[in-house]
Amino acid sequence: MMNNVEPLAMNPKTLQRYAIIGAGALGGLYGAMLARGGHDVHFLLKSDYEHVRKHGLKVDSIWGDFELPRVNAHATAATLPPCDVTIVALKTTQNHQLPELLATPTSQGGSVLVLQNGLDIETEAIAATSRDRVMSGCCFLCSNKVGPGHIRHLDQGRIVFGDLDQNVTHSRAQQTAAEMVACGIDAKVSEHVVLVRWRKLMWNIPFNGLSVILDASTKELIDDPAGLHLATCLVDEVHRAASALGIVIPEDHKLQTIESTRKMVPYDSSMRLDFKSRRPMEIHAIFDNPVRSAATVGFEMPLVSALRDQLRFLDRRNGNG
Amino acid sequence: MMNNVEPLAMNPKTLQRYAIIGAGALGGLYGAMLARGGHDVHFLLKSDYEHVRKHGLKVDSIWGDFELPRVNAHATAATLPPCDVTIVALKTTQNHQLPELLATPTSQGGSVLVLQNGLDIETEAIAATSRDRVMSGCCFLCSNKVGPGHIRHLDQGRIVFGDLDQNVTHSRAQQTAAEMVACGIDAKVSEHVVLVRWRKLMWNIPFNGLSVILDASTKELIDDPAGLHLATCLVDEVHRAASALGIVIPEDHKLQTIESTRKMVPYDSSMRLDFKSRRPMEIHAIFDNPVRSAATVGFEMPLVSALRDQLRFLDRRNGNG
Numbered sequence: 001m002m003n004n005v006e007p008l009a010m011n012p013k014t015l016q017r018y019a020i021i022g023a024g025a026l027g028g029l030y031g032a033m034l035a036r037g038g039h040d041v042h043f044l045l046k047s048d049y050e051h052v053r054k055h056g057l058k059v060d061s062i063w064g065d066f067e068l069p070r071v072n073a074h075a076t077a078a079t080l081p082p083c084d085v086t087i088v089a090l091k092t093t094q095n096h097q098l099p100e101l102l103a104t105p106t107s108q109g110g111s112v113l114v115l116q117n118g119l120d121i122e123t124e125a126i127a128a129t130s131r132d133r134v135m136s137g138c139c140f141l142c143s144n145k146v147g148p149g150h151i152r153h154l155d156q157g158r159i160v161f162g163d164l165d166q167n168v169t170h171s172r173a174q175q176t177a178a179e180m181v182a183c184g185i186d187a188k189v190s191e192h193v194v195l196v197r198w199r200k201l202m203w204n205i206p207f208n209g210l211s212v213i214l215d216a217s218t219k220e221l222i223d224d225p226a227g228l229h230l231a232t233c234l235v236d237e238v239h240r241a242a243s244a245l246g247i248v249i250p251e252d253h254k255l256q257t258i259e260s261t262r263k264m265v266p267y268d269s270s271m272r273l274d275f276k277s278r279r280p281m282e283i284h285a286i287f288d289n290p291v292r293s294a295a296t297v298g299f300e301m302p303l304v305s306a307l308r309d310q311l312r313f314l315d316r317r318n319g320n321g
Numbered sequence: 322m323m324n325n326v327e328p329l330a331m332n333p334k335t336l337q338r339y340a341i342i343g344a345g346a347l348g349g350l351y352g353a354m355l356a357r358g359g360h361d362v363h364f365l366l367k368s369d370y371e372h373v374r375k376h377g378l379k380v381d382s383i384w385g386d387f388e389l390p391r392v393n394a395h396a397t398a399a400t401l402p403p404c405d406v407t408i409v410a411l412k413t414t415q416n417h418q419l420p421e422l423l424a425t426p427t428s429q430g431g432s433v434l435v436l437q438n439g440l441d442i443e444t445e446a447i448a449a450t451s452r453d454r455v456m457s458g459c460c461f462l463c464s465n466k467v468g469p470g471h472i473r474h475l476d477q478g479r480i481v482f483g484d485l486d487q488n489v490t491h492s493r494a495q496q497t498a499a500e501m502v503a504c505g506i507d508a509k510v511s512e513h514v515v516l517v518r519w520r521k522l523m524w525n526i527p528f529n530g531l532s533v534i535l536d537a538s539t540k541e542l543i544d545d546p547a548g549l550h551l552a553t554c555l556v557d558e559v560h561r562a563a564s565a566l567g568i569v570i571p572e573d574h575k576l577q578t579i580e581s582t583r584k585m586v587p588y589d590s591s592m593r594l595d596f597k598s599r600r601p602m603e604i605h606a607i608f609d610n611p612v613r614s615a616a617t618v619g620f621e622m623p624l625v626s627a628l629r630d631q632l633r634f635l636d637r638r639n640g641n642g
Contacts (some may be wrong), residue, residue: 213534226630
């Protein structure tokens with residue numbers, strides 16, 4: 001059990017300081033694990049601020065449950081200290097806030113690690129810092145926020161990330177991954193973050209999209225022959241789009257996407273939760289940008305585009321966009 | 322107003338006798354108009370039998386409102402008399418009942434007129450009679466059953482039909498259409514019923530399908546840019562499938578399908594009503610059969626197939642199929 005490991009033999013003076021922008025299902029989990037591991041972690045919170053300031057964070061995790069009664073909680077980005085790594089774990093629909101939210105924590109040359117779904121979602125982070133200070137990655141994670149400051153990590157959990165610019169001279173990627181691993185996080189560095197993003201899109205596009213349109217959990221989709229066929233066709237179209245862009249994802253990852261989902265706990269995708277709560281869905285990052293990217297090399301994505309249009313219709317009826 | 326026309330100058334002795342199998346939104350309307358026009362019309366009813374036997378039929382129609390206090394109501398097909406024309410206006414999901422339901426009314430050589438949506442839906446009618454006694458057609462009609470024996474005809478209303486076998490020696494198509502017209506029905510004979518069916522599929526596939534998946538009326542679909550784009554792409558795919566099969570539908574009918582729907586009253590498609598009431602949806606007739614037919618000439622229908630799979634998922638969750 002992760003909560004029984006001994007205190008880590010790391011020198012606190014050399015440990016990186018982290019800011020977590022968006023302490024929800026994803027940022028809350030990883031931030032809490034980094035804080036438990038001895039890092040100075042600063043959480044930017046919105047609705048949960050008062051609760052977390054008073055009671056800290058509570059994590060129920062397949063990696064072991066734990067509580068942090070005291071964390072550095074911030075209600076505004078202005079009070080965040082300069083950090084080595086600022087993790088962006090907001091929804092991409094909030095990215096317009098990033099110039100303001102990133103200003104203070106990155107003010108002394110720190111890096112940004114964007115852990116959001118979708119494609120071409122680093123634009124605001126680059127604008128707020130510079131391309132050589134931006135790391136980008138995806139989380140293969142089933143986690144929900146189940147109450148104020150209360151995260152439930154249900155399944156999986158790997159983070160794969162790397163520098164956006166592979167020619168960066170002073171990369172923080174290896175150190176960040178090493179620190180995460182030391183804190184019990186399943187983290188890995190990749191030299192091809194665009195591939196990582198398309199690999200994740202092979203999951204997000206079918207399972208976020210269909211879960212909303214068919215009002216279904218991942219398990220319901222996989223267990224029905226028609227749901228499974230739809231998901232399989234979408235995975236295939238995303239895979240072919242990546243190929244058309246020269247991004248080589250092994251063929252067997254298509255089946256792997258389906259089979260790993262079959263083994264997962266029944267899960268409500270983040271997009272389904274957004275839809276149910278009438279929050280804007282991440283259609284732009286997860287659907288529009290991949291379709292547009294594929295179109296630059298003349299590859300059409302008819303099934304993904306149709307699913308995108310269906311989501312757009314429902315999003316608009318929810319009063320968004 | 323249609324309800325003010327004088328009694329028709331027709332000889333009751335030469336008028337055809339009709340049976341109406343399924344006196345709902347469609348069969349109830351046309352059957353009532355034929356009965357009002359002086360025909361001997363026999364209605365086979367299920368849940369409405371007692372009400373219609375006692376109170377007859379009530380029609381609210383854009384062609385004029387009227388009531389028929391007394392009609393020939395039947396609770397079982399066994400009591401139907403032999404008829405010249407038996408109109409099949411059931412849902413295709415009930416076609417397995419047709420051998421039993423058609424036996425008596427067609428027992429003396431009468432014809433069947435199948436007025437259902439979809440493709441290849443005449444199989445049971447042919448089996449119950451013979452190919453040269455089957456007429457087939459589509460109704461371009463907005464009509465709902467709003468209560469027991471109470472039909473509300475909202476918009477449009479044209480019937481286009483013809484003989485399934487164009488080499489039939491004793492066609493009843495012209496006489497039937499003439500009688501319908503004399504009774505105030507907008508009826509027309511076509512020599513190419515398969516074309517008529519594909520023309521209707523250009524409407525059914527997008528607007529039945531999307532209305533269920535997006536839980537939307539025709540007006541909501543058309544008024545939203547994403548809904549309109551989805552419908553347009555589906556209309557186009559159906560039109561191209563027909564072309565691949567050698568069925569030439571003029572190009573401008575694609576836009577006409579959209580524009581006539583835009584001018585229509587906001588309408589809940591029959592499939593949407595079926596879905597909401599958890600009745601089986603006509604997926605086989607309206608989606609499977611056209612996809613399979615197009616596949617025989619190597620034409621794939623990816624968007625229609627995906628929409629079909631989505632409907633199948635929802636239908637199964639409703640406990641059907």
